Amino acid sequence: MNNVIKGISYFVLLVLIQALILNNIHFLRLITPFLYLYFIVKMPVGFTSARVTFLSFLLGLIIDIFSNTPGMHAAACTFAGFARPAIIKVLMGDELPDAISPSFKTFGYGGFFRYAIVLVVLHHFTLFIAEALTLFDPLFLLIRIVASVVATTLLICIVEAFNVEGQRND
Amino acid sequence: MRKLLDFLIGKRHWFLFIFLEFVSIALIYRNNAYQQSVMFSTANIITANIVSVTGSVTSYLNLREKNKDLLERNGKLEMELLRMKDMIEAMKADTAVFRAFVNDSARFFPYDFTTAKVINNSVTYLSNYITLNKGRKDGILPDMGVVSESGVVGVVSTVSDYYAVVLPLLNTKFKLSCKVLGSNHIGSLSWNGRSARYANLDELPRHVQFQIGDTIVTSGYSAVFPEGILVGFVSSFERQRDDNFNSLKVELATDFQRLSNVMVIRNFRQEKQWAIEREAQGDE
Numbered sequence: 001m002n003n004v005i006k007g008i009s010y011f012v013l014l015v016l017i018q019a020l021i022l023n024n025i026h027f028l029r030l031i032t033p034f035l036y037l038y039f040i041v042k043m044p045v046g047f048t049s050a051r052v053t054f055l056s057f058l059l060g061l062i063i064d065i066f067s068n069t070p071g072m073h074a075a076a077c078t079f080a081g082f083a084r085p086a087i088i089k090v091l092m093g094d095e096l097p098d099a100i101s102p103s104f105k106t107f108g109y110g111g112f113f114r115y116a117i118v119l120v121v122l123h124h125f126t127l128f129i130a131e132a133l134t135l136f137d138p139l140f141l142l143i144r145i146v147a148s149v150v151a152t153t154l155l156i157c158i159v160e161a162f163n164v165e166g167q168r169n170d
Numbered sequence: 171m172r173k174l175l176d177f178l179i180g181k182r183h184w185f186l187f188i189f190l191e192f193v194s195i196a197l198i199y200r201n202n203a204y205q206q207s208v209m210f211s212t213a214n215i216i217t218a219n220i221v222s223v224t225g226s227v228t229s230y231l232n233l234r235e236k237n238k239d240l241l242e243r244n245g246k247l248e249m250e251l252l253r254m255k256d257m258i259e260a261m262k263a264d265t266a267v268f269r270a271f272v273n274d275s276a277r278f279f280p281y282d283f284t285t286a287k288v289i290n291n292s293v294t295y296l297s298n299y300i301t302l303n304k305g306r307k308d309g310i311l312p313d314m315g316v317v318s319e320s321g322v323v324g325v326v327s328t329v330s331d332y333y334a335v336v337l338p339l340l341n342t343k344f345k346l347s348c349k350v351l352g353s354n355h356i357g358s359l360s361w362n363g364r365s366a367r368y369a370n371l372d373e374l375p376r377h378v379q380f381q382i383g384d385t386i387v388t389s390g391y392s393a394v395f396p397e398g399i400l401v402g403f404v405s406s407f408e409r410q411r412d413d414n415f416n417s418l419k420v421e422l423a424t425d426f427q428r429l430s431n432v433m434v435i436r437n438f439r440q441e442k443q444w445a446i447e448r449e450a451q452g453d454e
Contacts, residue, residue: 019217020224026294049183057190064197065217067292068299068335071197078194082187130198131296137363 046098056081321423
């Protein structure tokens with residue numbers, strides 16, 4: 001029960017931060033960090049694929065409603081959420097206990113960073129491709145993807161480093 | 171049979187994944203059209219209330235500059251008014267007054283406007299949208315034109331009871347018919363997704379004379395904007411591939427990055443114009 005409340009508060013807080021603050025950032029017209037991915041990053045390892053996929057979809061849909069881009073974030077999040085169990089399996093192996101959430105402590109600094117960046121790359125790639133369906137400009141697209149991936153991953157790692165709750169989790 | 175069921179249950183996340191992706195793509199395509207559904211946009215009452223929090227905070231940030239802009243604009247309009255009064259006086263002096271025509275001067279001007287506040291705005295995406303704090307209850311309807319104190323902003327696309335979403339010039343789906351001030355040939359203005367300061371005016375016939383710095387205004391053909399509203403200034407141009415048209419790079423007059431108050435224009439004759447245009451197209 002406690003975990004459910006924790007999860008919901010993460011969800012609401014990240015959506016609000018994204019919708020009210022980060023969506024207004026457009027550094028050099030290229031970079032918008034999508035910190036809300038932190039929610040997908042932090043879901044417990046033991047969650048089933050179906051559950052992660054569904055929660056990711058829901059998160060994406062709500063972000064979509066706030067940014068007037070119906071379907072784009074939803075598609076990208078669904079894909080990232082769907083791929084997450086496979087990423088964890090490939091990067092960290094099968095032997096992780098179900099109850100832990102990915103963090104610097106449980107995955108190690110390198111492990112967490114690799115895991116976060118793969119997830120972010122998958123998400124951003126899908127998101128920007130979905131957006132580019134309306135207008136195709138390959139070089140600009142690539143620059144935007146790379147710049148936003150760097151910003152989002154950095155932000156996720158910074159938030160993780162300051163997330164006391166994540167450190168004493170286990 | 172049992173094996174098949176086991177297989178299906180074992181792979182249920184695949185089905186869920188495919189289903190959800192399908193829903194997302196359906197949403198993308200369904201909403202790619204000019205009109206969005208209210209539920210999935212910031213015109214929806216809950217999201218609009220939440221985003222208006224930041225809107226009301228940021229609206230205080232550049233009040234000083236806004237004030238300066240408005241004063242300047244006010245001064246310009248006053249000068250224009252004086253010049254026009256002067257012109258009218260001069261004309262009156264030169265014209266023999268014929269009483270029977272007096273009624274003619276009170277011609278009906280079919281436009282009216284409402285002011286609204288921008289509560290949410292984006293300039294980074296390829297499809298940007300602006301949310302306004304007024305909606306159907308304030309008389310705002312889809313397809314009304316939106317202008318700022320400095321120039322054209324966009325067209326209302328989705329309206330809920332208290333909020334409206336505007337499709338601005340900075341949206342790759344938006345096209346606006348424009349002309350160079352002083353000529354009557356129209357071209358089509360669209361955005362290329364790069365800089366929030368510039369848009370492109372294409373399909374302008376090559377023989378139209380213009381210079382760098384010339385003013386681009388609305389053509390008034392669309393029934394959304396009156397004729398002659400400022401859009402921007404020519405900043406550079408190039409021949410289009412087929413050589414009969416020029417493509418102009420236009421510096422937009424509206425600064426979308428710090429938009430805070432706008433006017434929504436209502437054309438009382440819009441529906442009539444569209445009805446008759448549809449009728450004409452149907453006749454073909």
